[in-house]
Amino acid sequence: MGYYVEVETDVKIYVEDVNPSCTNVILFIHGWPASHKLFEYQFGVLPAMGYRCIGIDLRGFGQSDKPWEGYSYDRLADDIRCVVEALGLRSFSLAAHSVGGAIAIRYMARYQGYGVKKLVLLAAAAPSFTKRPKFPYGLEKEEVNQLIDATYNNRPRMLQDLTYSFFYQNVGEPLADWFFQMNLQAAGYSTAAVMESLRDEVLFGDLPWIKVPTLILQGIHDEISKPPLAEALHEGIANSRLIWLYNSGHGLMWEQRNEVNDEISKFIG
Template sequence: MKSIVKQDSITGEDIQLSFTDYGAGRPVVLIHGWPLSKEMWEYQVDDLVSAGLRVITYDRRGFGHSARPWQGYDYDSLTEDLKDIMEQLDLRDTVLVGFSMGGGEAVRYLSRYGSERVSQLVMISAVPPFLAKTPNNPDGVDQNVFEDIMANLKEDRIGFLDDFGKKFFGVGFMNHPVSAPLLDYYRMLASVASPRATQQWAISFAQTDFRADVQAINVPTLIIHGDADETVPIKSSSDRTAAIISGSQYLVFEDAPHGLFYTHKEKLNRDLITFITSA
């Protein structure tokens, strides 16, 4: 495990960002979702490296082994962190792969910093173009859903994470796509995150409007989403994103929940490698 240290452009404080860097060849940056960490990509890294790719994963600020500042939990700060990783590692011809809230990070990066270092984009179960329902975004998710998340995080964060994990992976009375020990493991990964970061990022991914960012995408794009996703409903997110990005490839995974990076890992990995290596 490695890290870079950067200076926050607003507060001036040093921000340490933890990352891993495996393999050789074309770089693929895997951007994790909320409220997990870079370890969520365990079942993708080996297949991607074996396909001849260089794979970089990192913990965004407030999660995993990265710094836990009190401020800076907005998407502009987040994409500045990504920019610093890209520049310090001198990544070029890069594939950005954003899962869930990480999809917002990827499109905001391209909107702010352009595609000089990026040649392809993949969004998996991603939150763009705009998740929250507002007067000018009637197809979004009701605000009371996010209010309940915040209330539960403040009342009993670990209890919320336990319930959230079951919904995340589509666990039900008759459906157990994830073992109990693995659910415990993912809950542990989420519990390690800063409590403040967990709350602040929940506000950011719900309330950030990415519609202009999505419209600015000018690289080949693959969009993947499960039609059984109860965490980021497909009709409020990827259905709309796919309609905005001209020429994008859109793959809908039948019966897949939000956490399809595990439940549908074999299919996901094949589709990722096909998209990346066919360019």
């Protein structure tokens, strides 16, 4: 079932809640510039295995409200906390992809992991999405600036190009169109604003605040969140486990959905 949670005056977040009677809860946070529908191939399997799967659309994306402001990691983490409180979630698992992983890490630091028993990071865009003087990984800032410019000048073309860099495997035209249409649901300005946060924000100081068991899943062919980012996360997060996926790019939740679902289930229990 779907419903809305107010996270700020005149800002409501869409929530998709599957198998709500189950007590083993996974809260999913999607990546840029998608929506909770990115996890369709988890939501179609994990509830049958005994999980309550909750997906949110970040502000500015999917079916959520699209305010002009509020796209920093802090504000987006605050939105997660509002949803957790509104739903009364306690002892849940947090699973997040790409920039969703960055927001989940900020949530863990900003709120001392409130309510979270286990953390799953899928191709997380952290601890820094861009290269820095002491972190020679990730994308060049100029590459990110080009994405922002393309968003403002020809967003459909940018999203079309993104579709074919998102996946390592040849996904075929029907799935590519599904992914493209999902990303079009976002506002152009929110798409650009979150990319600015990806470009500018860092999470190195947040990692020591993660005190729960953490599973890191990473496609070795990922050209968006580069594989060295996963290694840095593994090094920086105590009690973490890194699993490489050898037939995936950034879209690991589809490209190796069976392996991803199995690993999440084994990890969460």
